Amino acid sequence: MKFEVKSDESPGWNSNFMFGLVILGPAAGKLKYTLLDKQDIDLLQSNVLEACVEVDRNGLGAQVFAFCYDIKRGKQYGRYIQEILWEKYCGGIAPGFKVVHKNGITVDNRVENLVLCSKDINHYQYTNENPEDSLYWAAVLEMPHEAEPLYMQIDQIDMPHEKLYMLEEERYYECHYPPCSRMEQYPQEFSICGVCRVTRYCSSACQTKDWTWHKPVCNQRPGRVLIKSYPDR
Numbered sequence: 001m002k003f004e005v006k007s008d009e010s011p012g013w014n015s016n017f018m019f020g021l022v023i024l025g026p027a028a029g030k031l032k033y034t035l036l037d038k039q040d041i042d043l044l045q046s047n048v049l050e051a052c053v054e055v056d057r058n059g060l061g062a063q064v065f066a067f068c069y070d071i072k073r074g075k076q077y078g079r080y081i082q083e084i085l086w087e088k089y090c091g092g093i094a095p096g097f098k099v100v101h102k103n104g105i106t107v108d109n110r111v112e113n114l115v116l117c118s119k120d121i122n123h124y125q126y127t128n129e130n131p132e133d134s135l136y137w138a139a140v141l142e143m144p145h146e147a148e149p150l151y152m153q154i155d156q157i158d159m160p161h162e163k164l165y166m167l168e169e170e171r172y173y174e175c176h177y178p179p180c181s182r183m184e185q186y187p188q189e190f191s192i193c194g195v196c197r198v199t200r201y202c203s204s205a206c207q208t209k210d211w212t213w214h215k216p217v218c219n220q221r222p223g224r225v226l227i228k229s230y231p232d233r
Contacts, residue, residue, distance in 0.1 A: 018037065018038040019035055019036060019037060019038055019110065019135070019139065020035075020036045020037075020038055020040075020041040021033050021034075021035055021036075021139045021140070021142075021143065022034050022035075022036060022041075022044065022049055022066075024049055024050055024051035024066055024107070025050055025051050026051070027051030027052070027053050027064050027174075028051075028053055028062070028064050028172055028173055028174035028183065029173040029174060029176060029198070029199065029200060030173075030174055030175075030176050030178070030199075031178070032051040032064055032066075032107060032174075033107060033139075033140055033143070034049065034066035034081065034107040034108075034109050035107065035108045035109060035110055035135065035136045035139055036081075036109055036110065037110050037111055040085060040109075040111075043068060043081070043084075046070060046071060046072070047068050047069060047070055047071065048068070048069055048071055048075075049066055049067070049068050049081070050066075050067045050068075050069075051064055051065075051066065051067070051107075052064070052065050052066070052067035052080070053172065055172065059186075060185065061172065061183055061184060061185035061186065062172035062183055062184070063106045063183060064106060064107060064174060064181075064183065065080045065081075065082070065106050065107065066080065066081040066082075066107050066109055067079070067080060067081070068080070068081045068084060080099075081109045082099040082100075082101065082109055082114050083099050085109060085111055085114065086099045086111075086114055086116065089111050090111075090114075090116070093116065096118060096119055096120075097116050097117065097118060097119060098116070098117065098118075098119050099114050099115070099116055100114070100115060100116075100117055100121075101113050101114060101115075102114070102115050103131075103134055103136075104131075104181075105131065105134060105136050105181045106181070107136070107181065108134065108135070108136040110135070131179070131180065131181065131182075132179075136179065136181075137179035137180075138179075140178045140179040141178070141179055143178065171187050171188075172184045172187060173190055173200040175190065175200065175201050175202040175203075175206050176193075176199040176200060176201055176206075176207075176210055176214065177201065177206035177207070177209050177210040177213075178210070178213060180202060180206050182202040184200070190202050191204075191207070193207070193214070193218065195218050195219065196214075196218045196219065196220075199214060199218075
């Protein structure tokens with residue numbers, strides 16, 4: 001789902017960092033973005049970009065990826081953006097290998113942030129970089145605060161019920177502070193906002209920083225009901 005592209009060439013940014021920040025839509029309890037090199041923004045011309053949550057089969061949590069598919073062919077032929085970009089610039093992906101993100105931010109799809117590694121590696125952290133020092137973090141912080149109401153509009157369109165039911169054992173949240181990409185390792189790991197009872201945070205520091213975004217809509221969100229199984233139909 002594509003809504004807005006932000007490319008930054010403003011003074012104060014390194015001229016080598018020419019990028020586009022694309023809104024993917026809601027996933028894991030927040031509005032998600034992907035960061036692309038400027039020359040790759042043309043993916044938007046004939047494709048739809050969406051956020052996709054992938055749950056680890058071995059119980060190692062979940063991750064959010066940017067998923068891309070051709071409008072004419074349909075979602076069944078879609079692929080993760082990191083795979084498309086790797087093949088475009090670096091060649092094929094051999095059996096037994098996968099494309100991962102060097103800085104651990106799975107929606108930072110700048111080509112220099114991609115690397116090929118064995119599928120046997122569950123998590124690949126190339127550097128010990130502080131996420132707050134990443135380009136992705138800085139780019140998301142530049143987005144207008146109107147992004148939070150936009151998340152609510154999308155969320156209500158996709159799931160318009162007053163109470164949104166979800167399976168307790170299947171629901172993973174990402175920290176709601178926009179630039180933070182830390183994901184729950186198991187459902188309900190993170191603390192929850194005591195007012196809206198919806199948004200979740202990996203730390204009190206992220207919750208404090210997120211208040212500017214979250215405050216205007218904190219009381220507007222419909223409460224979600226976590227259940228053990230789906231209700232009878």
